[in-house]
Amino acid sequence: MIDGDAGEECGVVGIWARGAQIADMLTDALFALQHRGQESAGLSVGxxxxxxxxxxxxxxTEALPAAATRHLSGHVGIGHVRYSTSAESSLDNAQPFAAKTRSSTARSVMARSIARRGSGRSGSDMAPLVAGSVSGYRSGDILVRSPNQRSRGRMTTTELPANMAEAISRTKQELRARIGDVAGAFAGVRDRMRREVDAVATDPAAFPVVRFRDIAEGAVPHRTLGAVRRRGCAVVRGTFAPETAEAWDAELAAYLADNDFAGTYQGPADDVFAGLASGQPQIYPVYWSKPQIQARQHEHMVAVRRFLNSFWRHESEGRVWFDPDRDTAYPDRIRRRAPGSASLGLSAHTDSGSVERWLLPAYQRVFRHVFDGDWRAYDPWDGAYRTEVDEYPSTVMCSAFRTFQGWTALSEMRRGDGVLHVVPIPSAIVYVLLRALQDDIPGDDLCGAVNGQALPVDDKYHDDLLPALTSIPDVEPGDTVWWHGDVVHAVADGTNPDRWGSVMYIPASPHCAKNAAYAEQCGRAFLAGKSPGDFAPEDYERTWTGRATVDDLTAVGRDQLGL
Structure with a gap:
C-alpha cells in the first residue's frame, strides 16, 4: 500500500499517540471513512x-469486531478500508500489509516511496513512515481525533466547553469578523424571508402532498417535486394501507396495556422541550414494538425515504457524503393522545443541535457560505459536512444525520386536533443564524439557545418567520408526514374531540459512516430491549413481553440496525 500513487479510492488513516492504545481510535476513524471502501477493512497496530x-x-462492523481487535496493542498504527480497482475482492488483497524491519535497504525503499509523495520523511522511527505513507491522501479524508472529541461506543461527541458563555462570546466575535457587514447581511436575509413568508400566505399548497403510488411508479409530477424542494416538507398519501396503520395502532395499545405502561411510567426523563413556552405532547419512550419494526423495514417506507433523500446533494465538495439509496435505522418513539385530551403543544423550534449550529466547526462548514458573508450561495439541500457534525453530549442529542424528520399517522388527524405546523422555508435557518449575531443580542447569548434543549424560534427574536407557520393537511391512517431537518416546526395546542391521535416517529436517515455507527449501537439496544443511545436510558421495554425480536426482522431490518 506504500508503493504506487494515491488515488481516489480506498480510505487510509494513521494515528500516533504516545502512551495510548489506539486500536479503537483507528476503528472509529475507519467508520468515518467507510464511504471510501466497503469491501474489506484492516488495522496494523504496534x-x-x-x-x-x-x-x-x-x-x-463486520471486518473489525471488538473481539477480533482486542489483541491489537500499541500507540502507532494504520487502518485501511478497501475499494478494489484491479485485484479481486478477497481477504488476500485486504489491507494493510504490515512489515517492520531494521533493514536499511527496506527503510530506504519505504523512504523513497514516501519521498515521491513529497513528504521528505526520513529517520529510524516507524511513526514518521506511517505518517508519511498517508500524506498523499486528501486531508479531508483523514480523520484526526482531536482532544475535544470523545467516543460514545463508536460514535463521537464533542466535549462541552468548560465555560459556555465564554465560548459563545468568542465564537460570535470570530463569526462576525468573518462575515464583515453582519447588519447588512441580516437586512438582506430579513427582506428575503419577508417575501417568502408573504408567498407562503398565498400558497394553497404550502404543505405539498405526494401520492405514494406516484413515488412507486416514478411518476411524481415535476410541479410537485418543485414544491417539495421549495417548501422542505411533504405529506405522502397512502404510504401504508389504512387498515395496516389501524392494526398497528391497536397492537401498540395492546402492547402498552399488556406491560402496564400506564402504571410504571415515571414521566419525561429529558428536558429537550424545557426552553419552549409550550411543553411536551404525549410522547411515549417506546422503541421496539413489532409495529414500529414492521413500519421501519417496510418496502413502502424504504421507497419513500429513498425518494426524500433524492432531494439532497449527496455528493459535493469532491466527496460522497451519504448513500441516498440505502437506509439506516434511527429508532424513535410514539405519540398517543387520548380522545378528548388537550395537547399542550410545542412552541416553534428546530432540532439537531442548538448552540452547536454556531459553535461546532463542522456546523460552521455546513453553513460556510453564511458565515463567510455570502448567504445567497447557501443551499439547504447540500449534504456537505452534515455527516461530520458531532453534537455536545446530552440526553437529547442526535447522533445521526437525518435528511427529513417524519412520522407515520396511525389515526385520522384534522387541522384543529393540535397537529404539526412548519415554517415551510428550508433556508429560514439562515435568518436564525444571523439574528443571533446582531448588536442587540448580548455577547454571550444566542437568542436563548441552550445546550441539551431544542433551539427555540420565538416572536421575541424571530417575529418575521412565525406568520408562515402552516398546518399539515388533514391526514388519514397510513399517511406519512415529513420535514427537512432544519425546518422550523411546532405542534399547535388543540383537542382530539372523539378519536385517538397516534403517530410513530420515523425519520429518513441515509447510510453513511456516522449513521451506520449509531445504527449498530441501536442494534445492540434492540437486542437488550434498552432505549437507543440518543434518548434517556429509561429502558422500559427491557422486561416487556411481546417485544420484537431478531426473528421479526427482515434482511432490510437487520441491515438497518447493523445486524
Whole structure:
C-alpha cells in the first residue's frame, strides 16, 4: 500500500499517540471513512516490540469486531478500508500489509516511496513512515481525533466547553469578523424571508402532498417535486394501507396495556422541550414494538425515504457524503393522545443541535457560505459536512444525520386536533443564524439557545418567520408526514374531540459512516430491549413481553440496525 500513487479510492488513516492504545481510535476513524471502501477493512497496530494486524471482509462492523481487535496493542498504527480497482475482492488483497524491519535497504525503499509523495520523511522511527505513507491522501479524508472529541461506543461527541458563555462570546466575535457587514447581511436575509413568508400566505399548497403510488411508479409530477424542494416538507398519501396503520395502532395499545405502561411510567426523563413556552405532547419512550419494526423495514417506507433523500446533494465538495439509496435505522418513539385530551403543544423550534449550529466547526462548514458573508450561495439541500457534525453530549442529542424528520399517522388527524405546523422555508435557518449575531443580542447569548434543549424560534427574536407557520393537511391512517431537518416546526395546542391521535416517529436517515455507527449501537439496544443511545436510558421495554425480536426482522431490518 506504500508503493504506487494515491488515488481516489480506498480510505487510509494513521494515528500516533504516545502512551495510548489506539486500536479503537483507528476503528472509529475507519467508520468515518467507510464511504471510501466497503469491501474489506484492516488495522496494523504496534510499538517498538512489534506489529499486529487484523484484516477482514465487509464493512468495518463486520471486518473489525471488538473481539477480533482486542489483541491489537500499541500507540502507532494504520487502518485501511478497501475499494478494489484491479485485484479481486478477497481477504488476500485486504489491507494493510504490515512489515517492520531494521533493514536499511527496506527503510530506504519505504523512504523513497514516501519521498515521491513529497513528504521528505526520513529517520529510524516507524511513526514518521506511517505518517508519511498517508500524506498523499486528501486531508479531508483523514480523520484526526482531536482532544475535544470523545467516543460514545463508536460514535463521537464533542466535549462541552468548560465555560459556555465564554465560548459563545468568542465564537460570535470570530463569526462576525468573518462575515464583515453582519447588519447588512441580516437586512438582506430579513427582506428575503419577508417575501417568502408573504408567498407562503398565498400558497394553497404550502404543505405539498405526494401520492405514494406516484413515488412507486416514478411518476411524481415535476410541479410537485418543485414544491417539495421549495417548501422542505411533504405529506405522502397512502404510504401504508389504512387498515395496516389501524392494526398497528391497536397492537401498540395492546402492547402498552399488556406491560402496564400506564402504571410504571415515571414521566419525561429529558428536558429537550424545557426552553419552549409550550411543553411536551404525549410522547411515549417506546422503541421496539413489532409495529414500529414492521413500519421501519417496510418496502413502502424504504421507497419513500429513498425518494426524500433524492432531494439532497449527496455528493459535493469532491466527496460522497451519504448513500441516498440505502437506509439506516434511527429508532424513535410514539405519540398517543387520548380522545378528548388537550395537547399542550410545542412552541416553534428546530432540532439537531442548538448552540452547536454556531459553535461546532463542522456546523460552521455546513453553513460556510453564511458565515463567510455570502448567504445567497447557501443551499439547504447540500449534504456537505452534515455527516461530520458531532453534537455536545446530552440526553437529547442526535447522533445521526437525518435528511427529513417524519412520522407515520396511525389515526385520522384534522387541522384543529393540535397537529404539526412548519415554517415551510428550508433556508429560514439562515435568518436564525444571523439574528443571533446582531448588536442587540448580548455577547454571550444566542437568542436563548441552550445546550441539551431544542433551539427555540420565538416572536421575541424571530417575529418575521412565525406568520408562515402552516398546518399539515388533514391526514388519514397510513399517511406519512415529513420535514427537512432544519425546518422550523411546532405542534399547535388543540383537542382530539372523539378519536385517538397516534403517530410513530420515523425519520429518513441515509447510510453513511456516522449513521451506520449509531445504527449498530441501536442494534445492540434492540437486542437488550434498552432505549437507543440518543434518548434517556429509561429502558422500559427491557422486561416487556411481546417485544420484537431478531426473528421479526427482515434482511432490510437487520441491515438497518447493523445486524
Amino acid at each position: 510499538d517498538s516490540s512489534g506489529i499486529a494486524t487484523h484484516r477482514g471482509m465487509g464493512l468495518v
